[in-house]
Amino acid sequence: MGVPFPEDTRELKIVGEAVTSIASATNGQVKLALSSLPPNQTGTGLAKKIFDGELDGGLVMGNDIASLHPDALVYAIPFTFKSYEQVDYVRRHLDAGILQKLSAGPYEALGVVEGGFAYVMSSQAVASADDWRKRKIWVPAEGEFSECLVRLGLKAVVLPLGGVRTGLGDGTVDTVIAPAPVAILQRWHTKIKKVFDVPFLYTYGIWIVRDDALNKLPADEQKIVRESLSRSCRELSTAIRERNDEGRDVLVSWGHEFVAPDAAMQKQWEQWAEEVWQHLGKEHKPTAEVEDELRERIRAFGKRKEPKGAVQLDRG
Secondary structure, X not given: OEOOOOOOOHHHHHHHHHHHHHHHHOOOOOOOOOEOOXXXXXXXXXXXXXXXXXXXXEEEEHHHHHHOOHHHHHHHOOOOOOOHHHHHHHHHHHHHHHHHHHOOOOEEEEEEEEEEEEEEEEXXXXXXXXXXXXXXXXXXXXXXXXXXXXXXXXXXXXXXXXHHHHHHHHOOOOEEEEOXXXXXXXXXXXXXOEEEOOOOEEEEEEEEEEHHHHOOOOHHHHHHXXXXXXXXXXXXXXXXXXXXXXXXXXXXXXXXXXXOOOHHHHHHHHHHHHHHHHOOOOOOOOOXXXXXXXXHHHHHHOOOOOOOOOOOOOOO
C-alpha cells in the first residue's frame, strides 16, 4: 500500500495501526506492507505505482485523483469552499456517490482523506487582485492547475518541490499555495509573511485498492480490509484537520499576517470562481449532475447549521 506520509508522523502511525488490525483480525493471513513517502517528494510516484500494478493500493492525492473519474476532483476546484463546516456539509451528501462511481472501474474506493485547505502564502502583498497579478506563484508542474492560474491572469512558476525554499529566497517565486502544515514542514514559513485568509482550494486524497488484489482474498477477509482501511480514512481526516488547525496557530504565533479580503477582492474572488468552472479541462471537469449537486449543497449550507468536526462517513 502506498501512503504519501513521511516516516515518524502521526498519519503513518494511524495507517500502521490499520495494518496491524488487519493482520490480527485475519490471524495473520493478510499482511499489508507500506510504501511511505521519501522526504521532498510528492505522492505522484506512489500513485503511478498503484496504477501500474506495482502496489495493490493506497492513498491517491492531488491531480492524480483525476485519473480515477472526472467527479473525483469535484471538491478541489479553486475558490469553491470557505470553511470546514461547509466542506463537511457538502461531503456528507456527496462522498458516498463519488466513491461508488470510482469503484466502478478497476479499483475500489474506500474513503476520502482530508488534506486541509491550501492558502495563498507570500513574502509580498496579497490583499488585492492587483497584488495577486504581481505575484510569482509556485506550481510543481505544468498542467491544469498552472493553466488555471494563467487563465486568471496570474503568474505560475514551475519548480520541483525541493527547490521551492531556495526559490522563495532568491525571488524566483514569492508565493506558494499550500496547507499550513506543508509550509511548515518544508520550511517555507521562514520566507513568507502574509497569508490570504480565505481558502484557495480544499486538498484531499482517496484511498483505493486494486480489484485484482482485493478479489484474491476470501469474502470475510475482504470485509475486514474494507472496514479497517475505511476506518483509517476517518481517523486520518480527523488527525490531519487537527494538524491544520495547529499549523495555523503556529503561523499566527510566529507573527504571520492573515489578510482578510475587502469587498472588492470578495467580488473578484466570485468572478474568478466562475471563470475556473467555465474553463476546466475535460479530465478535471465534474459531470453536470455532480456539479449541480455541489452547487445546490453549497446554497443549502447557508440555510442550516451543521455540527463541526471532520466528516465521519459511514460506509456500513
